Every structure is written in structure tokens, then in C-alpha cells.
Amino acid sequence: MSQLIQPRVLKGFRDYLPEAMMPRERLIETARQVYRSYGFAPIDTPTLEYLEILTGKGSEETDKQLYKFEDQGGRNVGMRFDLTVPLARFSAMHVPQLGTPFKRYHIATVWRGEAPQAGRYREFMQCDFDTIGTTSSVSDIETTLVIHDLLRAIGFSAFTIRINNRLVLTGLLEKLGLSEKSTLVLRALDKLAKIGPDKVVAEMTEIAGASQAQATAIVNLANVSEDVGGDSSAVLSRVAPMVSGNEKGEAGVELLQEHMAAVSAAGVSPQAVRLDVAIARGLDYYTGVIYETFLNDLPGIGSVCSGGRYDNLAGLYTKQQLPGVGASLGLDRLLAAMEQLGLIEKVRTPADVFIPFFDETRLHDYLRIAAELRAAGLGVEFYPESKKLDKQLKYADKRGFRFALIIGGHEFAEGKAQLKDLAQRESVELILEDQCAAIAAEVEQRR
RNA sequence: GUGGCUGUAGCUCAGUUGGUUAGAGCGCCAGAUUGUGGUUCUGGAAGUCGGGGGUUCGAAUCCCCUCAGCCACCCCA
Structure with a gap:
């Protein structure tokens, strides 16, 4: 003791x-x-x-x-x-x-x-x-x-x-x-x-x-x-x-x-x-x-x-x-x-995009996608635990992330990704092939 | 450095004339037929009552010391 x-x-x-x-x-x-x-x-x-x-x-x-x-x-x-x-x-x-x-x-x-x-x-x-x-x-x-x-x-x-x-x-x-x-x-x-x-x-x-x-x-x-x-x-x-x-x-x-x-x-x-x-x-x-x-x-x-x-x-x-x-x-x-004076903006995350660890078997894909997005100039946080999606999204919301990039089994199967605008509560489907440019452009446009 | 006020869960506070296991709201964690966040419902964890000492049968509640915060003086960003 x-x-x-x-x-x-x-x-x-x-x-x-x-x-x-x-x-x-x-x-x-x-x-x-x-x-x-x-x-x-x-x-x-x-x-x-x-x-x-x-x-x-x-x-x-x-x-x-x-x-x-x-x-x-x-x-x-x-x-x-x-x-x-x-x-x-x-x-x-x-x-x-x-x-x-x-x-x-x-x-x-x-x-x-x-x-x-x-x-x-x-x-x-x-x-x-x-x-x-x-x-x-x-x-x-x-x-x-x-x-x-x-x-x-x-x-x-x-x-x-x-x-x-x-x-x-x-x-x-x-x-x-x-x-x-x-x-x-x-x-x-x-x-x-x-x-x-x-x-x-x-x-x-x-x-x-x-x-x-x-x-x-x-x-x-x-x-x-x-x-x-x-x-x-x-x-x-x-x-x-x-x-x-x-x-x-x-x-x-x-x-x-x-x-x-x-x-x-x-x-x-x-x-x-x-x-x-x-x-x-x-x-x-x-x-x-x-x-x-x-x-x-x-x-x-x-x-x-x-x-x-x-x-x-x-x-x-x-x-x-x-x-x-x-x-x-x-x-x-x-x-x-x-x-x-209430002039301090409450921003708690320095990154733009949140990627939930959705499909446990796809760790390497998530890491690669995150790396490519960072190379395209975006700040990206990848969640370290593959727990329930709603928990992960709640975390993203609390931290003030503007975007979540959701890629699960369905998306991987179809070669797509879902970019969710957490502030607007809406999602857009993007093709995974050229996601970097597309996602970066989409984020830029909405920011 | 000097004087005044304050100090109870992560946060904001309630705790009757000192009396049994210290409460609330928010937050947090976990659930509500296991792929989607700010609402709702249910359950849960969490407090050496800033810390130490004293008075008392018994103290969050009284006294002393100490630490910290705020205010004033001083000085300055």
C-alpha cells in the first residue's frame, strides 16, 4: 500500500x-x-x-x-x-x-x-x-x-x-x-x-x-x-x-x-x-x-x-x-x-475528420485511408477501439468533429465510403477509389 | 507580502440549532432484438466534505494551522 x-x-x-x-x-x-x-x-x-x-x-x-x-x-x-x-x-x-x-x-x-x-x-x-x-x-x-x-x-x-x-x-x-x-x-x-x-x-x-x-x-x-x-x-x-x-x-x-x-x-x-x-x-x-x-x-x-x-x-x-x-x-x-467576454470558441479537436474503427478485420485499410487523407492535407483521427458505432460517433460528436468518414463491411464491399457531416446531420456517398481528392474536396467545400 | 470573502462528487450547488449508511441537477459509464451521434427511458460508478490538528459521546457543520481560488492594497501583462 x-x-x-x-x-x-x-x-x-x-x-x-x-x-x-x-x-x-x-x-x-x-x-x-x-x-x-x-x-x-x-x-x-x-x-x-x-x-x-x-x-x-x-x-x-x-x-x-x-x-x-x-x-x-x-x-x-x-x-x-x-x-x-x-x-x-x-x-x-x-x-x-x-x-x-x-x-x-x-x-x-x-x-x-x-x-x-x-x-x-x-x-x-x-x-x-x-x-x-x-x-x-x-x-x-x-x-x-x-x-x-x-x-x-x-x-x-x-x-x-x-x-x-x-x-x-x-x-x-x-x-x-x-x-x-x-x-x-x-x-x-x-x-x-x-x-x-x-x-x-x-x-x-x-x-x-x-x-x-x-x-x-x-x-x-x-x-x-x-x-x-x-x-x-x-x-x-x-x-x-x-x-x-x-x-x-x-x-x-x-x-x-x-x-x-x-x-x-x-x-x-x-x-x-x-x-x-x-x-x-x-x-x-x-x-x-x-x-x-x-x-x-x-x-x-x-x-x-x-x-x-x-x-x-x-x-x-x-x-x-x-x-x-x-x-x-x-x-x-x-x-x-x-x-x-465569451469570445473563446470551444473547439476541442484539432482534426477535421473522424474515422470510426468499424470493421475489425480492416485495420490496415483504415490506417492506409487515414494516411492518404493526411497526405491530402486533412487532419484525421482514427478511433483506437472497435467498439459500437454509436459510441464512436458519440465520442466524435463530443469532441466537436465536423466530419465522420464511415466505412464498414457494406462500403468496403461496394468500394464506397460514407462521409457524414456531423453538424448538418447528413451523409454523402463517395467512391473509395479516388476518395482522397473527393473527400478532401467535399470537406473543403463544407467547411 | 498585508487584509477580507470562499473551498461539499468531473462541473454547478443543497446540506436544517453539530447527531445514524452526505444529496440533487448536469456530465461520465453501461443497457433499451449487436451498422450510425446532440432527444427519451432504465441501471451504474464516483466524494479522505481542500489538507492537517483540536474541542465533543458524536463535526461537512465549532476552534487553530496550512494549501488553493476570488477581491482590495501594492505592482503590473
């Missing part, structure tokens, strides 16, 4: 059943296609990195969330908590050979030891894309277009990409003499939509150490988008005087203007991209344009695709200055959202 081990998974970690995995893989495939269509090339990096690579940058918060341990050789190692830090290390090592601009995408799992919640896990997948080694605003604009195409390709029409430029905020902070406290001030500002202006002002004065007047000035700027209803030229004409006289602030306004015009010229609808001077992003390293993407039907789940421009990606690892811009699609958060 052996003691059973209780089967269980760690907090924030999950098993993926076929019905969860199929849409997941479809999403990954969609992301790949969109990234490639803009010339981004795939890379991968190790799950584990030397601890100093991962802890060097980022806040104490990310350090706390880092999974770290000592490996068998006594090295201090950590599991990557995002794909940006590995990209920075990768770029320091390889971009000199690869040349710039370097455009890569990276779809991989990352780990963070934080408290899980709906749409937040300890193990989750990110789909990053970045353009390294250019300061051109064209890459900023292209990044917006990629996010847009990506969400459209996934099947969303109601989403909003919120754009801002850190230079505007940096400019204002410089003007107000608050540059030193920017991290805490911006972190407070990031909560504007959530907790409202009064509490933001309170946090800025109490935690970030800003004066009442300084905090109010920042909140006033951030509120402009709200005040004028999101029209980008109206927003900019209100914001411009607030940062006038400051070089960075003025540059930021100009870049935003150019960005919005270019995106619109590329055919993106104005509803999909909005200028929002309130978004700040908590991360320190952003220096230019910043992005956050919300689903209109489920804003509470947070941003599903975020990113921005940074001046110096790999400064910790190389003296070469590597500017860049990019964004990250939160695959698992997006899937959680799609699940909540």
Missing part, C-alpha cells in the same frame, strides 16, 4: 486543458503573423539568467517578485520576470553583430512571485516586440500600428490604444522643479482614473513630497484629455502652454502631434487610438512615447498591451547606447478577458 501524493499545482500556476490550449495557440500564431508582417524576427533566450543580470535594473518591487535560487554549481540564478531585461542582455551581446535597427519578437513564459488575481498569474506568457537601435519616431508610430493590427487580427474591434509621451510629463516636472521625485509622482499619477484627482493629489503631497500647487498642476495637465473629450488636437493645444518654455515638454507635444497624424494617415480609426496625457506607466526606464491598451468592454482587467520608448536599453551591460521602442502583449490576461 503506497501513500498517494495529492495532485496539485502551485499558487498562480495552471494546467492548460485542450479547450484552453487551442485558443492559446491560435493567439500565439496570430501574434507571430502580425509581428512577421512588419519584419520583426523571432528570438529566444534562456529561462534562467545570472541573478545580477535580472536584479540590476527595475525596482525593489520586481526584485521581491523574482524567483531566485542557487543552482547545482552554486551559481545564484533567477527566472526571467519579463522579456525586456533578457532583451537588454541579449542586445548588449549580439546587436553589434546583428546591426541596427534590430527588430525582434519574443513570445515566452515569464515568472513573477506576486499575489495572483483574475488575469494575473505567477507564470504567464508575454508576446513582446521591439525595435532596437533607432531613435526614429517612425518606429514609435509603427509600434502603434502593430498593436492595432494585432488586436484586430485577434478579433477585437472595441479597444483603445492610449498614447502619451513621457517628455510631456518630464517637461512639466522639470518646469515645476520636481524632476528628482518623478518616479513617485508618476506612480501616483498613474492611479488617476482609478482613485480620482483628490486622492492623487493627496498621494503626491504625502508620499511623493510634492507641494499642493505642484500636485494640482500635474493633475490639471493630466485631466486635459478628459476635459476636452479626447480630441487630440484640442488636447495638445491645451497642453502646449502648460509646458511651454521647456525643451522636453515642447518636443513631447510635437512628437505626439506627429504621431497622431501619422497613425491616422495609416488608416487607423480615431476611436482606436487616443491621446491621453494621464497615462504615465510606473516603469522608470521609459523616456518617450508610452502605450497602454484597454478593451472597451472590460477596462477593469487592465492594459492588455503596454510599452514605450526608452533611450538606453542596455546601459547596465554595455557602454553602447541602445535606444528602442516596443510593447508587450499580455497573452494570459487577454485570454482571461476573452474568456470573460
Whole structure:
């Protein structure tokens, strides 16, 4: 008698059943296609990195969330908590050979030891894309277009990409003499939509150490988008005087203007991209344009695709200055959202055609026919047991097969096959001789 | 990491003031004169009541610890 081990998974970690995995893989495939269509090339990096690579940058918060341990050789190692830090290390090592601009995408799992919640896990997948080694605003604009195409390709029409430029905020902070406290001030500002202006002002004065007047000035700027209803030229004409006289602030306004015009010229609808001077992003390293993407039907789940421009990606690892811009699609958060919105199609089988094991003596014929159909491009599942036909068909139905190819003693005798359309509940007789072409054609036509 | 709520068959849940063999629906498996699936009928399997400890004559029901989920804070995808 052996003691059973209780089967269980760690907090924030999950098993993926076929019905969860199929849409997941479809999403990954969609992301790949969109990234490639803009010339981004795939890379991968190790799950584990030397601890100093991962802890060097980022806040104490990310350090706390880092999974770290000592490996068998006594090295201090950590599991990557995002794909940006590995990209920075990768770029320091390889971009000199690869040349710039370097455009890569990276779809991989990352780990963070934080408290899980709906749409937040300890193990989750990110789909990053970045353009390294250019300061051109064209890459900023292209990044917006990629996010847009990506969400459209996934099947969303109601989403909003919120754009801002850190230079505007940096400019204002410089003007107000608050540059030193920017991290805490911006972190407070990031909560504007959530907790409202009064509490933001309170946090800025109490935690970030800003004066009442300084905090109010920042909140006033951030509120402009709200005040004028999101029209980008109206927003900019209100914001411009607030940062006038400051070089960075003025540059930021100009870049935003150019960005919005270019995106619109590329055919993106104005509803999909909005200028929002309130978004700040908590991360320190952003220096230019910043992005956050919300689903209109489920804003509470947070941003599903975020990113921005940074001046110096790999400064910790190389003296070469590597500017860049990019964004990250939160695959698992997006899937959680799609699940909540009922957008996940329940498909449980990856194959098109089901062949029941009908006549026990014809195993070789079934295997041959299945092989020929696969060669003709169809996915075919052959049932491994020759049990009652109704059981086998019930299985096919449950798994969501669209077609069953029924070939029993009668069919074999007459050289025919019966293709049953399980969704339409109808059958057609086909000649076995040329069944491959005929069946493939019939399936294609009905699909 | 901190605080709140929750945890009963595969799923959704019911279980009276702690009291005998823990229930339902759906699902699953097997049948309804052995070649055809979503309906119907019949039968069946399946639960250490998240796990561990305690109080009690007796606990799914009370207490403690622990694990997990959800929510808030924090941070972010």
C-alpha cells in the first residue's frame, strides 16, 4: 500500500486543458503573423539568467517578485520576470553583430512571485516586440500600428490604444522643479482614473513630497484629455502652454502631434487610438512615447498591451547606447478577458475528420485511408477501439468533429465510403477509389 | 507580502440549532432484438466534505494551522 501524493499545482500556476490550449495557440500564431508582417524576427533566450543580470535594473518591487535560487554549481540564478531585461542582455551581446535597427519578437513564459488575481498569474506568457537601435519616431508610430493590427487580427474591434509621451510629463516636472521625485509622482499619477484627482493629489503631497500647487498642476495637465473629450488636437493645444518654455515638454507635444497624424494617415480609426496625457506607466526606464491598451468592454482587467520608448536599453551591460521602442502583449490576461467576454470558441479537436474503427478485420485499410487523407492535407483521427458505432460517433460528436468518414463491411464491399457531416446531420456517398481528392474536396467545400 | 470573502462528487450547488449508511441537477459509464451521434427511458460508478490538528459521546457543520481560488492594497501583462 503506497501513500498517494495529492495532485496539485502551485499558487498562480495552471494546467492548460485542450479547450484552453487551442485558443492559446491560435493567439500565439496570430501574434507571430502580425509581428512577421512588419519584419520583426523571432528570438529566444534562456529561462534562467545570472541573478545580477535580472536584479540590476527595475525596482525593489520586481526584485521581491523574482524567483531566485542557487543552482547545482552554486551559481545564484533567477527566472526571467519579463522579456525586456533578457532583451537588454541579449542586445548588449549580439546587436553589434546583428546591426541596427534590430527588430525582434519574443513570445515566452515569464515568472513573477506576486499575489495572483483574475488575469494575473505567477507564470504567464508575454508576446513582446521591439525595435532596437533607432531613435526614429517612425518606429514609435509603427509600434502603434502593430498593436492595432494585432488586436484586430485577434478579433477585437472595441479597444483603445492610449498614447502619451513621457517628455510631456518630464517637461512639466522639470518646469515645476520636481524632476528628482518623478518616479513617485508618476506612480501616483498613474492611479488617476482609478482613485480620482483628490486622492492623487493627496498621494503626491504625502508620499511623493510634492507641494499642493505642484500636485494640482500635474493633475490639471493630466485631466486635459478628459476635459476636452479626447480630441487630440484640442488636447495638445491645451497642453502646449502648460509646458511651454521647456525643451522636453515642447518636443513631447510635437512628437505626439506627429504621431497622431501619422497613425491616422495609416488608416487607423480615431476611436482606436487616443491621446491621453494621464497615462504615465510606473516603469522608470521609459523616456518617450508610452502605450497602454484597454478593451472597451472590460477596462477593469487592465492594459492588455503596454510599452514605450526608452533611450538606453542596455546601459547596465554595455557602454553602447541602445535606444528602442516596443510593447508587450499580455497573452494570459487577454485570454482571461476573452474568456470573460465569451469570445473563446470551444473547439476541442484539432482534426477535421473522424474515422470510426468499424470493421475489425480492416485495420490496415483504415490506417492506409487515414494516411492518404493526411497526405491530402486533412487532419484525421482514427478511433483506437472497435467498439459500437454509436459510441464512436458519440465520442466524435463530443469532441466537436465536423466530419465522420464511415466505412464498414457494406462500403468496403461496394468500394464506397460514407462521409457524414456531423453538424448538418447528413451523409454523402463517395467512391473509395479516388476518395482522397473527393473527400478532401467535399470537406473543403463544407467547411 | 498585508487584509477580507470562499473551498461539499468531473462541473454547478443543497446540506436544517453539530447527531445514524452526505444529496440533487448536469456530465461520465453501461443497457433499451449487436451498422450510425446532440432527444427519451432504465441501471451504474464516483466524494479522505481542500489538507492537517483540536474541542465533543458524536463535526461537512465549532476552534487553530496550512494549501488553493476570488477581491482590495501594492505592482503590473
